[in-house]
Amino acid sequence: MHNNPPLERLKKRSEFLAVAKTGDRWVTPAFVIQVCRRALEGSARYGITASRKIGGAVERNRAKRRLRALIRQILPLHACPGTDYVLIAREEILRRTFACMAQELEEGLLRLQRRS
RNA sequence: GAAGAUGGUCGGAGAGGUGCUGCGCCUCGCGCAGAGGAAAGUCCGGGCUCUCCAAAGACACGGUGCCGGAUAACGUCCGGCGGGGGUGACCUUAGGGAAAGUGCAACAGAAAGCAAACCGCCUGGAGACAGGUAAGGGUGAAAGGGUGCGGUAAGAGCGCACCGCGCCUUUGGUAACAAAGGUGGCACGGCAAACCCCACCGGGAGCAAGACCAAAUAGGGAUGGCACAUGACCUGUCUUUGGGUCGUCAUCCGGGUCGGUCGCAUGAGGCGUCAGGUAACUGCCGCCCCAGAUGAAUACCUCUCCCCUGGCUCUCCAGGGACAGAACCCGGCUUACAGACCAUCUUCUUUA
């Protein structure tokens, strides 16, 4: 297991675009993971996207909250230092069970790590 | 018991674990608080801030429009009046002005606004036609009062009764208006969510308003030192000659970007008793402090109960929990909404 790097957040649109353009991705029914190695050292960063495709303000906020809960549980165990993670919500995120999504996130992170 | 009408309340409840945001401290770990009735749409009205402008008024433009009241204000609310609907409880209503002016009314119809006369009716006449008339027919959304009796050549408010309408007076009412009496003898048709007239209201923008702090880089200004050699530009009429600017270094100043702080939650605040008022609402007193994020917190998981749907419907199992998420703050309006509850009232039926 890694030593846990400190977690920061992505905030600017340009940072999201950089991850989407240069990064690797993994798709599950509930969300999409995008990963981009920024540097060898330093803190890991994460960002969350929930577009209007999900629904209104209530549904989008709920999707973001569920993604944040997942990240708090899973990401510190598998994050690499100097790496940016972006999670994009899909419509299934409002119906899928939490345990199921946690397993999918873990599997996706491991596969992306192995790929790079 | 059934069918309704109106007003109001709620908008799943509880426990445990792990987290997020703010506040408070015995200051690094605890405690407390943490979405709504619409937080929504942004359709109105305010507070607050900047800006324009002597004040005020006029014009333009926009809005409102029965009467009285409530309110900080409103296009909101309350009470009443008039019109329309319903057996009723009750609902609904942009409801000022058409003898200030302009305009519109397709098609049909003789005629759509100065009234006139197509088929008719009556009189005269052999007839053509002339005169009288508007009862009847037909068109239209709308045709110059309606019904009845009298009257007449036929008819006609021509006369009368009732109704409608206009005007006048009286009474009631703060008023809108209503009632009664008299009078006129039917004129003054409709549309102002057509232009318009009248009365009243409104300067504009909006917390991403606005204020403050302020890094790196670039550039600006001031002062002083150095260089004042060549050159360029500006200026004084040409030349001579003179003045200023363009360089570099140091210090200081102001503007300002990223970023940060304030604005920012004690307020036309909420709850309760009492009093005034039909009510909207207001007043006295007491108690309470009740979200404050900024790529934007208010969550995730588990269990019990409640409700709904489906399944061998006793147990039990599975799925689900309306509309919807604060962003400066209030008062309204409008729109969305599973379901539950309370109060008052109406009509019908049954029983006593």
Next chain:
RNA sequence: GCGGGUGUAGCUCAGUGGUAGAGCAGUAGCUUCCCAAGCUUCAGACGAGGGUUCGAUUCCCUUCACCCGCU
């Protein structure tokens, strides 16, 4: 958060209160050996709800969707 605008046929647009129109596209027919072009014919629409009016695409209110601007 705030301000502004637009919804008419499958597409692009006209239409200031009484008939909903034009071009392209579509259907059917004629023409041609066949296709294209041409000619003739037909069908198809006022974003939704309410109000004013005799009558609404048009006037008024509410609502929905889309677009643009400030930041």
